[in-house]
Amino acid sequence: MSEITFYTNPMSRGRIARWMLEEVGAPYTEKVIQYGPDMKGTYLEINPMGKVPAIVHGEQVVTECAAICAYLADAFPDAGLAPAVDRRGAYYRWLFFAAGPVEQAVTNKSMQFTVADPQKQGMLGYGNFELTQDTLAKAVSGDGYVAGPEFTAADVYVGAQVSWGVQFGTMDKKPEFIAYAQRVTDRDAYRRATEKDDALVAAQA
Incomplete structure:
Protein backbone atom coordinates (compact mmCIF):
# COMPACT_ATOMS: atom_id res chain seq x y z
CA MET A 1 0.00 0.00 0.00
CA LEU A 81 2.90 -5.89 17.51
CA ALA A 82 -0.33 -7.90 17.58
CA PRO A 83 -0.69 -11.40 19.03
CA ALA A 84 -2.09 -14.21 16.92
CA VAL A 85 -5.85 -13.88 16.51
CA ASP A 86 -6.54 -16.77 18.88
CA ARG A 87 -4.50 -15.00 21.60
CA ARG A 88 -5.93 -11.50 21.33
CA GLY A 89 -8.29 -11.55 24.29
CA ALA A 90 -6.10 -9.57 26.68
CA TYR A 91 -4.75 -7.45 23.83
CA TYR A 92 -8.19 -6.17 22.85
CA ARG A 93 -9.41 -6.05 26.43
CA TRP A 94 -6.78 -3.68 27.76
CA LEU A 95 -6.38 -1.62 24.59
CA PHE A 96 -10.05 -0.69 24.69
CA PHE A 97 -10.24 -0.56 28.49
CA ALA A 98 -7.71 2.26 28.29
CA ALA A 99 -9.57 3.94 25.43
CA GLY A 100 -12.90 3.72 27.25
CA PRO A 101 -13.06 3.49 31.06
CA VAL A 102 -9.56 4.87 31.73
CA GLU A 103 -9.96 7.82 29.37
CA GLN A 104 -13.37 8.66 30.84
CA ALA A 105 -12.30 8.23 34.45
CA VAL A 106 -9.18 10.38 34.09
CA THR A 107 -10.98 13.11 32.14
CA ASN A 108 -13.85 13.31 34.61
CA LYS A 109 -11.47 13.42 37.57
CA SER A 110 -9.44 16.19 35.92
CA MET A 111 -12.64 18.19 35.44
CA GLN A 112 -13.66 17.48 39.04
CA PHE A 113 -16.75 15.59 37.95
CA THR A 114 -17.67 12.86 40.39
CA VAL A 115 -20.74 10.76 41.10
CA ALA A 116 -20.97 9.71 44.74
CA ASP A 117 -24.04 7.48 44.49
CA PRO A 118 -22.80 3.88 44.00
CA GLN A 119 -25.94 2.98 42.03
CA LYS A 120 -25.47 5.87 39.62
CA GLN A 121 -21.78 5.06 39.23
CA GLY A 122 -22.85 1.97 37.32
CA MET A 123 -24.22 4.23 34.59
CA LEU A 124 -20.78 5.73 33.93
CA GLY A 125 -19.25 2.63 32.37
CA TYR A 126 -16.13 2.92 34.50
CA GLY A 127 -17.79 2.92 37.93
CA ASN A 128 -15.42 5.29 39.70
CA PHE A 129 -11.86 6.52 39.34
CA GLU A 130 -10.42 4.38 42.12
CA LEU A 131 -11.87 1.15 40.74
CA THR A 132 -10.65 1.93 37.24
CA GLN A 133 -7.18 2.89 38.40
CA ASP A 134 -6.81 -0.17 40.64
CA THR A 135 -7.95 -2.45 37.82
CA LEU A 136 -5.38 -0.97 35.46
CA ALA A 137 -2.63 -1.18 38.08
CA LYS A 138 -3.28 -4.89 38.48
CA ALA A 139 -3.19 -5.37 34.70
CA VAL A 140 0.26 -3.79 34.36
CA SER A 141 1.81 -5.32 37.47
CA GLY A 142 4.63 -7.83 37.18
CA ASP A 143 7.52 -7.60 34.78
CA GLY A 144 5.73 -8.34 31.51
CA TYR A 145 3.36 -6.33 29.37
CA VAL A 146 -0.36 -5.68 29.43
CA ALA A 147 -1.29 -8.50 27.02
CA GLY A 148 1.38 -11.01 28.03
CA PRO A 149 5.15 -11.43 27.94
CA GLU A 150 5.61 -9.58 24.62
CA PHE A 151 5.31 -5.86 23.90
CA THR A 152 2.32 -5.13 21.65
CA ALA A 153 0.40 -2.20 20.20
CA ALA A 154 -1.74 -2.29 23.34
CA ASP A 155 1.34 -1.25 25.30
CA VAL A 156 1.77 1.81 23.09
CA TYR A 157 -1.69 3.07 23.94
CA VAL A 158 -1.91 1.87 27.53
CA GLY A 159 1.70 2.87 28.13
CA ALA A 160 1.11 6.40 26.88
CA GLN A 161 -1.94 6.75 29.13
CA VAL A 162 -0.04 5.53 32.18
CA SER A 163 3.12 7.51 31.43
CA TRP A 164 1.23 10.75 30.95
CA GLY A 165 -1.01 10.10 33.92
CA VAL A 166 1.94 9.65 36.26
CA GLN A 167 3.87 12.56 34.74
CA PHE A 168 1.04 15.09 34.88
CA GLY A 169 -0.63 13.88 38.06
CA THR A 170 -3.90 12.70 36.56
CA MET A 171 -3.19 9.23 37.90
CA ASP A 172 -1.62 8.21 41.20
CA LYS A 173 2.07 7.41 41.25
CA LYS A 174 1.48 3.77 42.03
CA PRO A 175 4.61 1.58 41.95
CA GLU A 176 2.98 -0.59 39.26
CA PHE A 177 2.40 2.43 37.04
CA ILE A 178 5.90 3.84 37.47
CA ALA A 179 7.57 0.50 36.71
CA TYR A 180 5.33 -0.19 33.71
CA ALA A 181 5.83 3.29 32.26
CA GLN A 182 9.60 2.89 32.51
CA ARG A 183 9.40 -0.51 30.86
CA VAL A 184 7.33 0.48 27.86
CA THR A 185 9.09 3.78 27.16
CA ASP A 186 12.56 2.26 27.26
CA ARG A 187 12.39 1.62 23.52
CA ASP A 188 14.15 3.12 20.52
CA ALA A 189 10.84 3.81 18.76
CA TYR A 190 9.56 5.78 21.75
CA ARG A 191 12.76 7.82 21.89
CA ARG A 192 12.65 8.57 18.15
CA ALA A 193 9.03 9.63 18.34
CA THR A 194 9.61 11.82 21.38
CA GLU A 195 12.62 13.53 19.80
CA LYS A 196 10.63 14.35 16.67
CA ASP A 197 7.70 15.79 18.55
CA ASP A 198 9.89 17.71 20.98
CA ALA A 199 11.72 19.23 18.01
CA LEU A 200 8.40 20.38 16.56
CA VAL A 201 7.42 21.95 19.87
CA ALA A 202 10.76 23.77 20.04
CA ALA A 203 10.37 25.02 16.47
CA GLN A 204 6.93 26.45 17.27
CA ALA A 205 8.09 28.20 20.45
Whole structure:
Protein backbone atom coordinates (compact mmCIF):
# COMPACT_ATOMS: atom_id res chain seq x y z
CA MET A 1 0.00 0.00 0.00
CA SER A 2 0.98 3.64 -0.36
CA GLU A 3 2.92 5.68 2.15
CA ILE A 4 1.06 6.87 5.22
CA THR A 5 0.06 10.49 5.67
CA PHE A 6 0.09 11.39 9.34
CA TYR A 7 -1.90 14.39 10.59
CA THR A 8 -0.77 15.55 14.00
CA ASN A 9 0.19 18.30 16.39
CA PRO A 10 3.05 17.73 18.84
CA MET A 11 0.90 19.03 21.68
CA SER A 12 -1.74 16.35 21.25
CA ARG A 13 -2.45 12.65 21.38
CA GLY A 14 -0.69 12.57 18.04
CA ARG A 15 2.35 11.61 20.09
CA ILE A 16 0.78 8.21 20.66
CA ALA A 17 0.20 7.67 16.95
CA ARG A 18 3.75 8.75 16.10
CA TRP A 19 5.14 6.31 18.65
CA MET A 20 3.15 3.54 16.97
CA LEU A 21 4.33 4.61 13.52
CA GLU A 22 7.91 4.44 14.72
CA GLU A 23 7.30 1.01 16.22
CA VAL A 24 6.07 -0.48 12.94
CA GLY A 25 8.79 1.27 10.95
CA ALA A 26 6.42 2.33 8.18
CA PRO A 27 7.39 5.32 6.02
CA TYR A 28 5.12 8.27 6.62
CA THR A 29 4.73 11.91 5.73
CA GLU A 30 3.66 14.19 8.55
CA LYS A 31 1.31 17.13 8.23
CA VAL A 32 1.27 19.32 11.31
CA ILE A 33 -2.17 20.82 11.87
CA GLN A 34 -2.30 23.90 14.07
CA TYR A 35 -5.07 24.42 16.58
CA GLY A 36 -7.72 26.92 15.56
CA PRO A 37 -8.82 27.60 11.97
CA ASP A 38 -6.44 24.99 10.46
CA MET A 39 -7.94 22.16 12.48
CA LYS A 40 -11.49 23.31 11.74
CA GLY A 41 -10.94 24.07 8.05
CA THR A 42 -10.31 21.69 5.15
CA TYR A 43 -8.91 19.17 7.64
CA LEU A 44 -12.54 18.38 8.53
CA GLU A 45 -12.60 16.34 5.32
CA ILE A 46 -10.16 13.97 7.04
CA ASN A 47 -11.70 14.06 10.50
CA PRO A 48 -15.10 15.76 10.89
CA MET A 49 -14.38 16.02 14.63
CA GLY A 50 -11.62 18.49 13.82
CA LYS A 51 -9.03 16.86 16.03
CA VAL A 52 -5.76 15.04 15.57
CA PRO A 53 -4.26 12.53 15.10
CA ALA A 54 -5.41 10.85 11.93
CA ILE A 55 -3.69 8.71 9.34
CA VAL A 56 -4.49 8.11 5.70
CA HIS A 57 -3.12 4.88 4.25
CA GLY A 58 -4.20 4.31 0.67
CA GLU A 59 -7.98 4.60 0.81
CA GLN A 60 -8.10 3.98 4.56
CA VAL A 61 -8.70 6.89 6.92
CA VAL A 62 -8.19 6.07 10.59
CA THR A 63 -8.79 8.37 13.55
CA GLU A 64 -8.75 7.71 17.32
CA CYS A 65 -5.45 6.65 18.82
CA ALA A 66 -6.49 3.17 19.94
CA ALA A 67 -7.86 2.47 16.45
CA ILE A 68 -4.68 3.78 14.83
CA CYS A 69 -2.56 1.50 17.03
CA ALA A 70 -4.70 -1.55 16.23
CA TYR A 71 -4.82 -0.72 12.51
CA LEU A 72 -1.06 -0.26 12.15
CA ALA A 73 -0.35 -3.50 14.03
CA ASP A 74 -2.53 -5.35 11.52
CA ALA A 75 -1.35 -3.44 8.45
CA PHE A 76 2.31 -4.14 9.26
CA PRO A 77 2.32 -7.64 10.76
CA ASP A 78 6.09 -8.05 10.34
CA ALA A 79 6.52 -5.65 13.27
CA GLY A 80 5.02 -8.32 15.52
CA LEU A 81 2.90 -5.89 17.51
CA ALA A 82 -0.33 -7.90 17.58
CA PRO A 83 -0.69 -11.40 19.03
CA ALA A 84 -2.09 -14.21 16.92
CA VAL A 85 -5.85 -13.88 16.51
CA ASP A 86 -6.54 -16.77 18.88
CA ARG A 87 -4.50 -15.00 21.60
CA ARG A 88 -5.93 -11.50 21.33
CA GLY A 89 -8.29 -11.55 24.29
CA ALA A 90 -6.10 -9.57 26.68
CA TYR A 91 -4.75 -7.45 23.83
CA TYR A 92 -8.19 -6.17 22.85
CA ARG A 93 -9.41 -6.05 26.43
CA TRP A 94 -6.78 -3.68 27.76
CA LEU A 95 -6.38 -1.62 24.59
CA PHE A 96 -10.05 -0.69 24.69
CA PHE A 97 -10.24 -0.56 28.49
CA ALA A 98 -7.71 2.26 28.29
CA ALA A 99 -9.57 3.94 25.43
CA GLY A 100 -12.90 3.72 27.25
CA PRO A 101 -13.06 3.49 31.06
CA VAL A 102 -9.56 4.87 31.73
CA GLU A 103 -9.96 7.82 29.37
CA GLN A 104 -13.37 8.66 30.84
CA ALA A 105 -12.30 8.23 34.45
CA VAL A 106 -9.18 10.38 34.09
CA THR A 107 -10.98 13.11 32.14
CA ASN A 108 -13.85 13.31 34.61
CA LYS A 109 -11.47 13.42 37.57
CA SER A 110 -9.44 16.19 35.92
CA MET A 111 -12.64 18.19 35.44
CA GLN A 112 -13.66 17.48 39.04
CA PHE A 113 -16.75 15.59 37.95
CA THR A 114 -17.67 12.86 40.39
CA VAL A 115 -20.74 10.76 41.10
CA ALA A 116 -20.97 9.71 44.74
CA ASP A 117 -24.04 7.48 44.49
CA PRO A 118 -22.80 3.88 44.00
CA GLN A 119 -25.94 2.98 42.03
CA LYS A 120 -25.47 5.87 39.62
CA GLN A 121 -21.78 5.06 39.23
CA GLY A 122 -22.85 1.97 37.32
CA MET A 123 -24.22 4.23 34.59
CA LEU A 124 -20.78 5.73 33.93
CA GLY A 125 -19.25 2.63 32.37
CA TYR A 126 -16.13 2.92 34.50
CA GLY A 127 -17.79 2.92 37.93
CA ASN A 128 -15.42 5.29 39.70
CA PHE A 129 -11.86 6.52 39.34
CA GLU A 130 -10.42 4.38 42.12
CA LEU A 131 -11.87 1.15 40.74
CA THR A 132 -10.65 1.93 37.24
CA GLN A 133 -7.18 2.89 38.40
CA ASP A 134 -6.81 -0.17 40.64
CA THR A 135 -7.95 -2.45 37.82
CA LEU A 136 -5.38 -0.97 35.46
CA ALA A 137 -2.63 -1.18 38.08
CA LYS A 138 -3.28 -4.89 38.48
CA ALA A 139 -3.19 -5.37 34.70
CA VAL A 140 0.26 -3.79 34.36
CA SER A 141 1.81 -5.32 37.47
CA GLY A 142 4.63 -7.83 37.18
CA ASP A 143 7.52 -7.60 34.78
CA GLY A 144 5.73 -8.34 31.51
CA TYR A 145 3.36 -6.33 29.37
CA VAL A 146 -0.36 -5.68 29.43
CA ALA A 147 -1.29 -8.50 27.02
CA GLY A 148 1.38 -11.01 28.03
CA PRO A 149 5.15 -11.43 27.94
CA GLU A 150 5.61 -9.58 24.62
CA PHE A 151 5.31 -5.86 23.90
CA THR A 152 2.32 -5.13 21.65
CA ALA A 153 0.40 -2.20 20.20
CA ALA A 154 -1.74 -2.29 23.34
CA ASP A 155 1.34 -1.25 25.30
CA VAL A 156 1.77 1.81 23.09
CA TYR A 157 -1.69 3.07 23.94
CA VAL A 158 -1.91 1.87 27.53
CA GLY A 159 1.70 2.87 28.13
CA ALA A 160 1.11 6.40 26.88
CA GLN A 161 -1.94 6.75 29.13
CA VAL A 162 -0.04 5.53 32.18
CA SER A 163 3.12 7.51 31.43
CA TRP A 164 1.23 10.75 30.95
CA GLY A 165 -1.01 10.10 33.92
CA VAL A 166 1.94 9.65 36.26
CA GLN A 167 3.87 12.56 34.74
CA PHE A 168 1.04 15.09 34.88
CA GLY A 169 -0.63 13.88 38.06
CA THR A 170 -3.90 12.70 36.56
CA MET A 171 -3.19 9.23 37.90
CA ASP A 172 -1.62 8.21 41.20
CA LYS A 173 2.07 7.41 41.25
CA LYS A 174 1.48 3.77 42.03
CA PRO A 175 4.61 1.58 41.95
CA GLU A 176 2.98 -0.59 39.26
CA PHE A 177 2.40 2.43 37.04
CA ILE A 178 5.90 3.84 37.47
CA ALA A 179 7.57 0.50 36.71
CA TYR A 180 5.33 -0.19 33.71
CA ALA A 181 5.83 3.29 32.26
CA GLN A 182 9.60 2.89 32.51
CA ARG A 183 9.40 -0.51 30.86
CA VAL A 184 7.33 0.48 27.86
CA THR A 185 9.09 3.78 27.16
CA ASP A 186 12.56 2.26 27.26
CA ARG A 187 12.39 1.62 23.52
CA ASP A 188 14.15 3.12 20.52
CA ALA A 189 10.84 3.81 18.76
CA TYR A 190 9.56 5.78 21.75
CA ARG A 191 12.76 7.82 21.89
CA ARG A 192 12.65 8.57 18.15
CA ALA A 193 9.03 9.63 18.34
CA THR A 194 9.61 11.82 21.38
CA GLU A 195 12.62 13.53 19.80
CA LYS A 196 10.63 14.35 16.67
CA ASP A 197 7.70 15.79 18.55
CA ASP A 198 9.89 17.71 20.98
CA ALA A 199 11.72 19.23 18.01
CA LEU A 200 8.40 20.38 16.56
CA VAL A 201 7.42 21.95 19.87
CA ALA A 202 10.76 23.77 20.04
CA ALA A 203 10.37 25.02 16.47
CA GLN A 204 6.93 26.45 17.27
CA ALA A 205 8.09 28.20 20.45
